[in-house]
Amino acid sequence: MAASATKQSMLMLASLLVLIGVTTGSFYDSFDITWGAGRANIFETGQLLTCTLDKISGSGFQSKKEYLFGKIDMKIKLVAGNSAGTVTAYYLSSKGEKWDEIDFEFLGNVTGQPYVLHTNVFTGGIGNREMQFYLWFDPTADFHTYTVLWNPLNIIFLVDGIPIRVFKNNEANGVAYPKNQPMKIYSSLWEADDWATQGGRVKIDWTNAPFSASYKSFNDVDCCSRTSIWDWVTCNANSNSWMWTTLNANQLGQLKWVQDDYMIYNYCTDFKRFPQGLPTECNHN
Template structure:
């Protein structure tokens, strides 16, 4: 009996149960978020839209962004970055959230409307309570006709407490991380070179109504009976090379440089622990990848053959 109880205790410590069955805790990984300095929201961001739905908290160290029937809301970074590490701890709305999207992303569409770059975390509300979907996407130089989406179920309830969503972007690769666990790596190689983000970008955090497409292709619209929808953000990290002037063509140089905080060898490729963590996330929690979508692409994008 004692042996049975010990086994039961060990199993219960690593397994949780959700509507999709058992969810296992991720393997241990390095904490990249410990390497960069946190900034208060008011120092890092300016209001982008929906001012009345942006509520700063704790003397500006965190913020609530809100979607209601009148408006969504959003923030934009005060600086524009060329390469870097960008992270936010986000707590998602807990109500019935179909059609709601909370996004943390990099973009330069304001500067390059016809050939912009973008690196996206999009958290998609679901028709089931608290069952959010994580979508990642990346494109460069206006390559928006090729959607590079990958979708994941989370291994935790994102509405109970904040979790860290981080982007590492440099000349070697772009990595999406959740609570420091890599869930996706886009390696900068010849196959994707023309569509790899290559120009300085701003950092955005938004909440908005995406009823037309977000939940099963628009099947479930936002139900404002459950509004307001409130997302909380804090623990902001922006360890990037800041583009000094809007009219400047100068960018961070490649190679070791104090101007670029993510150029060192420790940021050039995933460690063994990180690779193990990413393999775990993709095997157990990814349920869609554009590289597997042969109904969408008769000929898969070139980088899919390098995976």
């Protein structure tokens, strides 16, 4: 009987720990809803966040912390149906005129046509490093994980753990790299039908409003972060292997597959845009 009671107690404790694990790191703890007048909301005891867009306003949120390097995961389910003219933005950004930024932007489309995943990297307020992709799945049918791995060596964009883009630190070749300005995480759902879908040719259909995007399973465990300028979370390079991660051979193969089969725009091959020569980093990939 004693052994049975002990086993039952252990099972109850395990169940309690699972429950605690599920409810920690909630959106309540990690983010502030910053705009939208009630159009962004947190549900399921902090485990689900939704942003909505209607004819009056979109909505958005930002992280309580700032980050200087990290591996950051978010599961997102995008606007379903006719999402033309909508943009779901998910990015890191610093402040000021010479800000740094790392962008995921999801450009909606008419029903049955693929979303465009738009990526960009800004350093010192200068971007112009767009790469765009179609996805190999329907991003509106379920949640998928979108990851930024940002360290002193490179910025890696991943989708469900598969690398789609790498921006390397090319400071040795005179290319600025984001490494000094802490960034917050931002996300928003907003109207951009002047450019988002087929260059603005397809406008938003408000009869489908409100539009909604959903977020869950945020993870910033592998990060250097702060809640104030005095309150850094220490980053031990020996224990945080993400700090020195680059792509291994298998990941390089995955990257090639995505870029060969799903990339639809690469600024590093746009000779018309850069008639005087491609940006320096394009020759040092």
